[in-house]
Amino acid sequence: MAMFQGFVLQVILIVLISGSSTDQHLLPAPENISMVSINLKHFLHWDPVMVDGNVTYSVQSQGEFESVYMPNNWYEPENCQEISAHQCNVTDEVSATVLYKFRVQSVLGNQLSAWKELEPPFNRKTTLLIPPKIDLQVSELNLVVHIEDYGMNFQFYVFYWQKGNKNETQCKRINGYNTFAFLEKAEEGNEYCAEVIAHASPISKNSSSSDVVCVQVEERLNLFTGILCLFGVLLALVPLALAVWKSAIIVRYFCSPDEDIPDVLKEPDMDRRMLKNYYSLKDKSKEINSVGLHEDRLLPRK
Template sequence: MMIPEEILTSHMWVFYTLIPCLLIDGVARLPAPQNLSVQSTNMKHLLTWSPVTMAGEVIHYSVEYQGEYESLYVSHIWIPSSRCSPTEVPECDVTDDITATVPYNLRVRATLGSQTSAWSTLKPPFNRNSTILTPPGMEVTKDGFHLVIKLEDLGPQFEFLVTYWKREPGAKEHVKIMRSRGIPVHLETMEPGAVYCVKAQTLVNAIGRYSTFSPTECVKVQEETLPLALALFAFIGFMLILVVVPLSIWKMGRLLQYSCCPAVVLPDTLKITSSPQKLISCRREEVEACAMTVQSPEELFRTWI
């Protein structure tokens, strides 16, 4: 069946009228990214979108943002994202770009060589006060009689409200506001035999919001092995042992010394009262004179009568 020339001409006219819609400045239009959304948890903001697919081709994406200041006071300018201009993956971490608690406009477009798509804009604008805050991860331990907590480090904007108490009827809850650097922190000195419980929640002052509380964790302190009085007596006994035992050993050594090796005492007549040197230095003349003065028995008898 032959197509009338008039119909063929009209179809060609429609085709030519559509070409300007597909070409702008001689550049073919790519499909624009769709389904833009922001997933935000604990002040980490991730912009995602549906990827543009072209068989055998790698598509790049450009991301731009516009805060309240740019929108109202700087002629509606758009600023390229610091991390994602361009990027090959259909997502962009815009955490560093969102610096105030105001609505932010975000937009994305696809690029393939010299071809670009139209911009797709996030609807509605994103405000970081909508972020989801989760309870902090925590580890509760004991160091002797010290209650110790270690909290997850979520960043410099985060503080934590830590609530702890001794588990007993009518116990009072204690609250501490802490910043975490991922290091253990002492909470309280615990009583022997008591059970202490801890829970925590996240606080971000920049958006004025709290998370829910973490699950409660409890630790128990062991009873003292010795009563205080018994421990005192044990200490005194130990000190006595340190003093008495060396003294007893010394005394026993002295007794054994006198028993096995007694000291010999010389009679007074055998003791030398003069210096031995003086005895040796006695002159010969004196010895001879002493010998000459010796009298016979008869002379002694006459002298006595």
């Protein structure tokens, strides 16, 4: 009898445990686990679980060594635990060019879904390399290039040439920490073009070539040329100034022509002598006029 009771209790315990385990896995697991990797930046994606409530997600990773020798050891990326987003940046988890396993679990309160693994495991060699943007500039007749920053894991190969002479293309290697670099001295009046290829050092893989960009180098006036230009402008203004001066003289002559002053007016003290004669003649004219008038009145009328 005691044995039978023990057996019944054991069965009940097993049922309870299995029931609780079944309840725990009622929450659906995330589906369509995928890795999007561009320029050595890795993002794990999955589809959201469509149930009522605030579902969160947790991610675990496992390297190739752990997968072979410690299959029960999984790492939990700090920024990928109980997050509401449907993706997570796992770049820091991928530190070697080997296979990595990733799995995702959905969480709702006390409910946990089963783990859903990424298939197949991820190798960073599959990352997609997109060529960087490039900006070609001329500064003080220095040809310089600015490249989009891809981080320390990259090197850049810049190919540049004078437009029309691509068969004389030159190449310069630039490290990822220096995205602004000098290429060569530019020649005035020439046009230069450039393109770049990104090289991912950890996986020894190159991107395709970027778009070709070109820049025109403007001609600058040096000091000697500037002085010559100024001298030429002054020479051009001299005839104009002479013509204006000559025109002014001609206009003034026509409006008030020059006449020679009589010699008599050039004698010294001529102005005082002219005034003296004027007053003496005026007095005489008064006397003549008064005498004539008196005599005319005394004559008898006929």
